[in-house]
Amino acid sequence: DTGVSQDPRHKITKRGQNVTFRCDPISEHNRLYWYRQTLGQGPEFLTYFQNEAQLEKSRLLSDRFSAERPKGSFSTLEIQRTEQGDSAMYLCASSKQETGELFFGEGSRLTVL
Amino acid sequence: GENVEQHPSTLSVQEGDSAVIKCTYSDSASNYFPWYKQELGKRPQLIIDIRSNVGEKKDQRIAVTLNKTAKHFSLHITETQPEDSAVYFCAASNNFGSGGSYIPTFGRGTSLIVHP
Numbered sequence: 001d002t003g004v005s006q007d008p009r010h011k012i013t014k015r016g017q018n019v020t021f022r023c024d025p026i027s028e029h030n031r032l033y034w035y036r037q038t039l040g041q042g043p044e045f046l047t048y049f050q051n052e053a054q055l056e057k058s059r060l061l062s063d064r065f066s067a068e069r070p071k072g073s074f075s076t077l078e079i080q081r082t083e084q085g086d087s088a089m090y091l092c093a094s095s096k097q098e099t100g101e102l103f104f105g106e107g108s109r110l111t112v113l
Numbered sequence: 114g115e116n117v118e119q120h121p122s123t124l125s126v127q128e129g130d131s132a133v134i135k136c137t138y139s140d141s142a143s144n145y146f147p148w149y150k151q152e153l154g155k156r157p158q159l160i161i162d163i164r165s166n167v168g169e170k171k172d173q174r175i176a177v178t179l180n181k182t183a184k185h186f187s188l189h190i191t192e193t194q195p196e197d198s199a200v201y202f203c204a205a206s207n208n209f210g211s212g213g214s215y216i217p218t219f220g221r222g223t224s225l226i227v228h229p
Binding site: 063091100 | 115119145147149156157159162204206208209214216217218220222
């Protein structure tokens, strides 16, 4: 296991289309986070899973966004009816319950035309 | 919710100088304060962290100090080198003890430029 992996790394889509990102966390990590990062800003929290349970969602996560983590392993983040304001880097991170360190993936960069 | 402010947004120093980045937080329940380094085009990576039960932590050229009363914490880098050039993010979360949210809130980042 070499770390957190995300797919795809880049996605260009037209406004109104749906997109889905996948995150594979480090296998022994039970916590999984999604963050959004735009240029010149820090990561903004979107949602968080402990095992398969989605425990927290940010108000940034409108009803067009949905995230799942079936069986407490990989996670998906879906954005429906994309808007130009959704263009950003979507970062996934995982951590162990006993520590606070987040291990980030390389991110999935979304460009909405 | 937690709010983390980070200053400065850009910091330019000469190689060998020290650099200090400061953050403030709002939630007195926060007890874990990590610092992440993000090089251009790469993922953020933890460089040092501190829990609220200590006031200072050092790791070679980097150190973090925490003032719980004032709700601020700082990153100190001594003898800066060009490879220290990156964006640094502070974060705060309630990670330990009962009722923790375990959700790090990040500052906006400081772009550190070390000139050779």
